[in-house]
Amino acid sequence: MTDHDPATGWHAFTDPGFIDLVGPVLIRERAPGAPPAFGFRAEPKHANLIGVVQGGMLMTFADRALGVAAMEAAGGANCVTVQFEMQFVSAGRIGAFVTLVPEVVRRTGSLVFMRGDARCDGSVVAAATGVWKILRRRPEAAPA
Numbered sequence: 001m002t003d004h005d006p007a008t009g010w011h012a013f014t015d016p017g018f019i020d021l022v023g024p025v026l027i028r029e030r031a032p033g034a035p036p037a038f039g040f041r042a043e044p045k046h047a048n049l050i051g052v053v054q055g056g057m058l059m060t061f062a063d064r065a066l067g068v069a070a071m072e073a074a075g076g077a078n079c080v081t082v083q084f085e086m087q088f089v090s091a092g093r094i095g096a097f098v099t100l101v102p103e104v105v106r107r108t109g110s111l112v113f114m115r116g117d118a119r120c121d122g123s124v125v126a127a128a129t130g131v132w133k134i135l136r137r138r139p140e141a142a143p144a
Contacts, residue, residue: 010039019064022046022057035072035102038065042096042120053092053125058118062086062100062128069102070112070132079112079132086128096120100128110134 013019013027026039040046040061048054063084070079092098098120105113111131118126 013038013068015064018060022060025061025064030101035069035104037099037101038068039097039099042092042094042098044094047094051094053094053096053098055086055088055126058088058092058098058126059084059086059128061098062116062118062126063130065100066102066114066116066128066130067132069104069116070114073104073107073112074132074134078135080135082111082131082133084128084130086126088126089124092118092120092125098125105129 009028010026011028013023013025015023015025019025022045023040028037028039030036038061042053042057046053046057063081066084067079067081071077098118100116100118102114102116105115107113111133113129113131115127115129117124118128
């Protein structure tokens, strides 16, 4: 059974642009109202100079997962990262499946505070926190 096997519940997260270059990033829905889980298989392209998962990949992965969950918490409004921090706790091994389940800490009228732990085989490899700004869409001008 592979990560992409529908029996596992994981499927590719469509995200054209930068994430397509470093992915694929996978997503798995959870209970209604709960943020989805995100994951990726650490491939050789994700290695740093000492042969473990590059910290920048973990940061990219966490930023995307937390950002998607922030937009969901904001009722589907676009959000942008205004602050992001990550602590690297241990090494992520190449070949491991890395997961992250976003947690909404708090949502205000204009901000979403998020956190999440990147895990390999159940062990935390990095802890991320961040703040996302909820963008308001400008009303479209009435036709003249």
